Amino acid sequence: MYTLKEAANILGVSSSTLRRWEKEGKITSTRTSGGHRRYTTEDLSNVNKNKVKNPKMTIGYCRVSSSDQKDDLKRQVKMLVNIALLMVTLSKLLKI
Structure with a gap:
């Protein structure tokens, strides 16, 4: 499981972008008992697949x-x- 910062670094985006993507439903996360986001390798892989489908940037x-x-x-x-x-x-x- 990756923290918000770790996941953002892996995807090459900012933490705020990752939060926005979650609000938009582009990525999912689980929350710790303290409310912190955690991302699985599968979560990050799914986002990368979507980035390949829509490569405009x-x-x-x-x-x-x-x-x-x-x-x-x-x-x-x-x-x-x-x-x-x-x-x-x-x-x-x-x-x-």
Whole structure:
């Protein structure tokens, strides 16, 4: 059994995200006599399966503070696109 913090670390999310997922019914936990959450390996595995089914997640974004920085924004977008293409190529090579 894993504590809230341990489970969050394993899943790569914050403790508050894990609490929210529980409220949304995306994960279940059992409670100790003191009311603390505990997660089983099966609980964590089920969440990972759902993450694979719905793999959309923000891994980066581009932002500038004014419209005068359009060139900076274009440069950021180009860099993120190149990184994404590199990640796709690497995942194909590694067959992930």
